[in-house]
Amino acid sequence: MKRIVLLCAVLVLSGCVSIAKIETGQHAVGDRLTVNIEGAWNHINAPGMGPAQVWTMEGMAVDQLLLYSGIRDGQAVHSGGGNDNQKSMTYRSNMQPDEIAALFEGMLTRDGSRYRLSKLEPVSLGDLKGLRFEYSLVRKIDNVQLAGVGYAATSRGELFALLYMAPRLVFYPRHIARVEHIGQSMRIKP
Amino acid sequence: MNRRGFIAAGGAACCALAAASAGAQDAWLAPARFSRPDLSTDEGGLWAMMDREERNLRRSPFVIRDRALNEYVQGIACRLAGDHCPDMRVHIVNTPLFNASMAPNGMMQVWSGLLLRVENEAQLAAVIGHEIGHYLEKHSLERLRDARSASAFAQFIGLFGLVGALGQLAVLAGMFSFSRDQERRADVIGATLMHRAGYDTGEAAKIWSNLLLELKARPDGDPALKSPMFATHPPADERSDTLARLAATLGGGATNADVWEQKIRPFRREWLLEEIKRGQHEESLALLDRMSGGSTAVPDYRYARGEVYRLRAKEGDLDLALEDFRAAAALGGEPPETHRALGLIYRIRRQPAEAKASFLRYLDMAPAAPDQAMIKSYMEELGS
């Protein structure tokens, strides 16, 4: 948590961070993904944040909603590259649902956090068949125990996904209903 | 700084050193037990920091609390430490990297990645004995008092503040990495303690040659060329040689391979999964080649190696994976995931009958598997 807070502080001080309010209603994320929101979220924007839009209810160090739209074959799902000891997690267009769930698991455990998949199931997102998964995560930097949920689908070789995580006792139960609603509302233009 | 890399490199390098001189061990006598240093001294400050780190560690969800395993490893540390036994506190940490460390206040950390890698009790005793060697000689304090380290420490505190610095203990430990002489001393003491506790000191050399096999398997080649830690220290193979020579003067002793196998078995499946998830395929293959070549036919090693091949998915890897999964199944007692993996490969290869049979077997063996619904949908797609 300290590292994230520090990062936020540095970014805010350097004036690069913008926080935009996302209001209730339908929102486009990238060119092809739309979602429906109930209740306001904060969209955090800062340089070097990676390919996903980052939204939060409580603040980035507490809960995060990541929205991926149109990730292409060979593109990483995180910021920064891989190196000797941190695997780079890259989307491939022939990935199966189990591999997509494993892709996000790999991303979330790059820093040594502990991940456990608790559910992986098919889900319909409009006309598309996608996947939904639930997981728990023990964050390496501060030992906080998080719970999370993910939705994903592929279309024309591109990946669309939503990933949410929050501390499991208070914040996750507080926001999970809205997050599930957003996940179910994901629609991808053909 | 890349924390993981630092630890991995540091863990290896800490031990990748030292040309121990045979014969020196006879003269060595353990010091009397240490009493808690005054808080106003630098040593007292160091202890206080480590006490705080230990309090955090006790609460950490990464600590493995299984009583039998803890008593077993603590018992090994105790036998090695002799009179200092009451001051040794072993914490087993669930992290899939090769590492052990010991703080001046008696807090010892042993990582699960180390337990997965050693082949018998004597090998673990070699690492623990080496760490106790650092402790008995107060090497951290020596480093703290070393002028260059002291200024580095001051800078470090300045950068993060004391609280931040405490949270960065791994980095801190790296900054206090031991000197070549200290490593040499720790090796001699470790071998001496091993010998006195009745262990086969010949096992110490094998750890470093085994570790070297893994590090050399990295796609970026010889670690000596990449890691600054390796570059400034004698290579692991030199150390392995010296330890072997030292062992020749300290004959006899037990490896306790059977006890080891029995104590580790309940945890191995979990640790292997963690190892696979590191995503360092070449290192994992080197490790699993070695492990699956051992005398005990353990299906888990074959499953794990197959899984690394399946996930790496280079040309020819799926065939190798199939071979390992089938071998694991033939041995019996294989993890249920063996059959999921078989099913996933058959599914991609458009062999629906084989895929369905494998998936069915998986669902049957793992009725509470989190991905039941997804696997069932795969089966439906395959038709009847």
Ligand SMILES: [Zn+2]
């Ligand atoms: Zn050492």
